[in-house]
Amino acid sequence: MTSQEDPTFPFARPKAAEPPAEFATLRSTCPISRVKLWDNSEPWLVVKHDEVCNVLTDTRLSKERQCPGYPEMTPGGKAAAKNRPTFVDMDAPDHMRQRNMVARFFTQEYVNSLKPFITETVNSHLDSLVKKGCEKPVNLVEHFSLPIPSLVIYHILGIPVEDISYLTEMNAVRTNGSSTAAVAQDANRDLLDYLTKLVDKRATDLKEDLISALIAEQLTPGHIDKLDVVQVAFLLLVAGNATMVNMINLGVVTLLEHPSQLEGLRKDPSLAAPFVEELCRYHTASSFATRRVAKVDITLKGQIIKAGEGIIASNQSANRDADVFPDPDIFNLHRKTDSVKNLAFGFGDHRCIAEALARAELEAVFESLFQKLPNLRLAIDYDEIKYSAPHKDVGIVELPVIW
Numbered sequence: 021m022t023s024q025e026d027p028t029f030p031f032a033r034p035k036a037a038e039p040p041a042e043f044a045t046l047r048s049t050c051p052i053s054r055v056k057l058w059d060n061s062e063p064w065l066v067v068k069h070d071e072v073c074n075v076l077t078d079t080r081l082s083k084e085r086q087c088p089g090y091p092e093m094t095p096g097g098k099a100a101a102k103n104r105p106t107f108v109d110m111d112a113p114d115h116m117r118q119r120n121m122v123a124r125f126f127t128q129e130y131v132n133s134l135k136p137f138i139t140e141t142v143n144s145h146l147d148s149l150v151k152k153g154c155e156k157p158v159n160l161v162e163h164f165s166l167p168i169p170s171l172v173i174y175h176i177l178g179i180p181v182e183d184i185s186y187l188t189e190m191n192a193v194r195t196n197g198s199s200t201a202a203v204a205q206d207a208n209r210d211l212l213d214y215l216t217k218l219v220d221k222r223a224t225d226l227k228e229d230l231i232s233a234l235i236a237e238q239l240t241p242g243h244i245d246k247l248d249v250v251q252v253a254f255l256l257l258v259a260g261n262a263t264m265v266n267m268i269n270l271g272v273v274t275l276l277e278h279p280s281q282l283e284g285l286r287k288d289p290s291l292a293a294p295f296v297e298e299l300c301r302y303h304t305a306s307s308f309a310t311r312r313v314a315k316v317d318i319t320l321k322g323q324i325i326k327a328g329e330g331i332i333a334s335n336q337s338a339n340r341d342a343d344v345f346p347d348p349d350i351f352n353l354h355r356k357t358d359s360v361k362n363l364a365f366g367f368g369d370h371r372c373i374a375e376a377l378a379r380a381e382l383e384a385v386f387e388s389l390f391q392k393l394p395n396l397r398l399a400i401d402y403d404e405i406k407y408s409a410p411h412k413d414v415g416i417v418e419l420p421v422i423w
């Protein structure tokens with residue numbers, strides 16, 4: 021293909037939460053193709069499940085954003101690449117060294133120990149919704165989907181209870197799709213300033229939380245410095261937050277759109293785990309993180325990719341690959357998916373560090389939501405739902421409901 025023909029990426033969703041139609045076409049016609057980004061760069065787009073997995077485990081490819089050719093999705097991304105990198109943007113061995121400093125707070129065992137807190141947080145929010153009643157429609161985002169994941173990560177980080185309302189306000193500004201870039205950037209700066217002060221204060225009073233663990237790493241010569249502590253804490257505070265909010269909202273709408281599956285879940289809350297598995301596959305709401313750049317020339321399915329060329333490995337497309345998921349466009353919570361093959365959380369070394377946590381939160385939400393609010397329904401028509409912009413990650417920005 022010549023560059024003039026390269027389609028512009030990201031592709032747009034045709035409507036609501038439907039993935040871009042271009043992915044299905046490319047899977048059957050051209051699994052490795054060039055696309056054009058906002059800055060006229062032309063990375064490769066990889067759309068088949070097997071090749072996406074190959075890209076995400078190929079050590080000849082880099083996730084370092086400063087590497088020339090790394091595909092940036094927005095001008096803001098280019099600016100972010102100049103910041104001090106955290107493990108998200110590092111390659112081996114530095115990547116694992118820094119990731120391991122916080123990994124124990126995200127193991128299945130640690131997440132299991134958090135489950136009572138998660139369930140209590142979900143249930144107390146649902147109980148207050150029940151108590152509050154719904155004479156007028158209630159925005160589920162504000163009163164449920166946004167606070168739950170924020171409160172859980174604050175707990176892990178060790179944010180003092182008295183600071184939670186301030187942080188929640190800042191986080192709402194960051195994730196609210198209608199904030200301007202400048203306002204969102206100010207909120208980021210405020211959060212970083214806040215964390216810097218907290219790290220200083222906590223240094224004299226170490227506890228059992230994640231920030232204290234990072235400060236302790238800082239005390240080991242050659243490990244990390246104070247700026248790293250603040251950057252990693254900030255990363256964990258904000259990474260995945262918007263995705264979690266979107267997954268809760270998308271889960272509610274998806275269940276309402278599939279009443280017999282909703283009925284099954286209502287009767288048997290243990291179906292929450294397979295429901296969450298399918299929800300994450302079907303919507304794949306974090307679909308731009310899996311980008312890489314070639315460090316040397318490589319060949320992928322016969323296609324030469326030169327050193328310095330970027331690659332977007334589309335986990336969103338891979339999760340709709342019929343070679344791996346029969347009838348991929350059908351939402352079916354009874355599908356027996358191998359979690360490792362579900363690429364919603366990525367694949368390989370950079371696979372989401374918080375996967376177990378995210379699953380536990382979503383499971384707690386969908387075990388209880390329709391139990392506590394059995395008549396929960398939309399207060400608007402389906403075609404009035406405010407989805408994220410069509411070329412952005414799929415999400416729902418506002419969800420008026422009644423029950």
Ligand code: HEM
Binds near residue numbers: 083264267305363377
């Ligand atoms: C349903 C919710 C979530 C989804 C779908 C999701 C998805 C992803 C994906 C696709 C990646 C892979 C990036 C790559 O291969 O380069 C990733 C990485 C990551 N996620 Fe999540 N995520 C979620 C929730 C969270 C939460 C709640 C947090 C923080 C508490 C988080 C923190 C991270 C971090 C730090 C990484 C980087 C891991 C690394 O580079 O080693 N995620 N996530």
